[in-house]
Amino acid sequence: MRAFINGNVYVSFRPIIKVEAFLVASGRVVKTGSSGEILEIAERLGAEVIDLGGKTVLPGFIDSHMHLDELGEYLNMLDLRGVGSIEELKERLKEFAEEKDGWLRGHGWDQELFAEGRWPTRHDLDEVVSDRPVLLSRVCLHAAVLNTKALEITGLIDWDSEDVIRDENGEPTGIVKEDAFSFAVRKFDEVITDEEYLNGLIKASEHALSRGVTTVDFVSVGRRALKALGRLDAEGKLRLRVRAYLNPGENLEVLESLRKLGIRRGFGGRMLKICGTKVLADGSFGARTAWLSRPYRDAETRGYPTVSKEWLGRVARETHVAGLQMAVHAIGDATIDMVLDVYESLENVEGAGHRIEHASLIRPDQIERAKQLGIGLALQPHFVMTDWWVVERVGEERAKWVYPFRSIVRVGIPFGLSTDSPVEPLDPWETVYAAVTRGKYEGIPLAELTPDEALTLEEALYAYTAGSAGILMENDLGTLGEGKIADFIVVSVDPFEVDEKELRKIKVLETYVGGERVFRAE
């Protein structure tokens, strides 16, 4: 048992309830109150007393949509962001190669920053590592430089493609882009050892905890990830709560295994729970592959769905009867129509907890319809920053329906906040800043066009905690009320006491999961 006293403790955000102190037993908050009250009980119980010294405590953040394994992979790479020369890149690669076995991967270089004023080549890399494959992706994630070994092993050295760049003699330079880049990345993914993979998951989990995230909805979980997480959880090495939305499998074989065993939403271990299935139904605004009901403003395309309505319907029905939640990636309004049609066709859909992920361009009629069907949304406020060009892409009229956070609040649809990490930074304070300021300090056109769609700080914090718990259907997460799970963070400053511009500078000092400290800032 532990008593936390002398704090500035936010129990919940809707309504805002604050206390000075709380008592944790068996991983849950059993009592909140004044420091005096809690201290007196703690002494009688023989509980450990922790003096918060006036610091601010908030419920832990729940990132309702992210990719834990990809984040782990990303964190395991050589970080080349900001490197100023090819010589420095080589030096860094050399150090990395000394500490790491197997295939080597790095990310983040930008030839615009190189003192040499040229692109790196496979020969640069070969000078440092020639006996095992190396892939260093450019900051844009559309190109990479490979060493000779990597070109050979992937077979790209023999590709006759514009995406494999060649010099004046027709020899590959080592630079690959687009399709050739994606192909190389897949090959590199395939050889990640189980140990590396597990380490990636652990690193990603610890990263999340260090940012104040105590639960993640890990979407698009493959069999490898599920097995690895199950093992980590059984061995007590998983300290982050992970909620898994699984790839149903190309022939629904994963969904079939779940159904055969009767595994329903919420089935899991100590920290890991299976929630349901996740399906991708369209692309992105960036690639103009999000499926819109009318063409993009700046191109002759409406985008397209990546699945048929029939297939989506089949997954939805099987997920639904199995007692699992369904989560569908839908960015464009045409995709959202399709998903809503599919959900509407299910018996007793309300209360089943089915979700739409992203819902980036969602029309008012769709918000109403989602509300009627009881659909939850997983939203990513930081997309507002990244998709700063979106008004141009969809036109002013429709841009009013892009990331319409407050309209969603007004209608009262359950929603959670998230980052799609590693697509956006996992840091909740970046997300909260984006949700609250909507890019107005960065001069983002969407902010000027739709200033009313910014969330208030209360709304953002509510959505990121109890809101995210709501779409997980876990009502013992997201607040520090009596009886709730004691997942909380200690932060450097009260977010309600700072100017909104300062929100992104808030630091997480400590993170507690089930009342146990799992992170402390140095």
Place this chain on the structure above:
Amino acid sequence: MRAFINGNVYVSFRPIIKVEAFLVASGRVVKTGSSGEILEIAERLGAEVIDLGGKTVLPGFIDSHMHLDELGEYLNMLDLRGVGSIEELKERLKEFAEEKDGWLRGHGWDQELFAEGRWPTRHDLDEVVSDRPVLLSRVCLHAAVLNTKALEITGLIDWDSEDVIRDENGEPTGIVKEDAFSFAVRKFDEVITDEEYLNGLIKASEHALSRGVTTVDFVSVGRRALKALGRLDAEGKLRLRVRAYLNPGENLEVLESLRKLGIRRGFGGRMLKICGTKVLADGSFGARTAWLSRPYRDAETRGYPTVSKEWLGRVARETHVAGLQMAVHAIGDATIDMVLDVYESLENVEGAGHRIEHASLIRPDQIERAKQLGIGLALQPHFVMTDWWVVERVGEERAKWVYPFRSIVRVGIPFGLSTDSPVEPLDPWETVYAAVTRGKYEGIPLAELTPDEALTLEEALYAYTAGSAGILMENDLGTLGEGKIADFIVVSVDPFEVDEKELRKIKVLETYVGGERVFRAE
């Protein structure tokens, strides 16, 4: 939060720790102490106070080996035990048919008790129910009477077999036995509707709770049972903790599904957890099918294994690498040798929690070997009563190794107690009585031959609570220590204050699971 005060509370049995009062929060015991201490804390916490009025509280019993669905089926049947005439049997069947749809099943009649002095026939049954199949099994479970509809639907009416009894005209009388009986039962099992099946599980769970059992190890769980339990748990209808040991499937398809999804020991929902696989490796003493290293004393057979060592080894390896527990039914010492060989062949077997079920005839060298390998045992003391003829069957020399409970205690093997219900009554007090008295008041030869193998009351209660929790590898069950799960019972009398003969008369007054009352005697 709830405080229980003024009790005679056994926190644990090894050593015996007693308190007056305890406080429960979030389903766990958070503090034990004097009534004064607990009352004072409870008042400050605003906890509900329950005055135990001096009654005795014990940790809930954990039945470490039973068949929940078969118990449910049994409880759903028409109970014909003690019926004194065919007329009464017909009357009872008539009432049962009025309240129940579908195929009808009853159990327990004995023609020796019938006033008519004859066996019942299909015509007796047809007079009451002719439009749907009826099967009424004899008390011995080796024979039954079927109505004409049942004979027709099962096809038994056309069987040319000694097991389908015929009258002087060659017409089937309705009585079937042995193989024909088993065949008919299987046919009846197949048509149980999902609703009946679910109701059976609920009835069995409530029955267990009413007997003071708060957790069961449900062995030989099929896919139907697992799905049904998952559904009940998700819907909050499962109030008993159920630990499942699954049939791996004829072609290991269930084990394969578990492995594909990475489901390990302990994976589950609120009340249900998957622990591992269960395999049957031999038969029983009763049928002389338990496999002995030397022939039975009273027959020219050693019994036989029901699986090959190769197949058992394959299941064990796959179960082991999947992070699941393996439980093997092994009654005879030759089977135990085989199982121990298989366990010994696994890497890092110690700590994996593999088990032997029954271990009825276990030699001293096998007890030592099981200890070395870290194998747990699930034992059924009531078999001592049922197998009262066992000395004759295996001979005096080997009978010393039959149900050698105290030898097992002395060597220090982890073991739990159980009933194999519905084979033996689920009532823990019958089991405790059998463990402690070993049938000496019933004049059972084994008691005379091996009086030292009886357990003390402390040993029996320890094994039935913390011991059973130990072979489940769940150290938060089995005692009422601080931090443990608050599963407990209130009983009519302190078992340490009564003569051992009175143990079987102890009544369970209330049962609590996770601090919530789930049963109260009327």
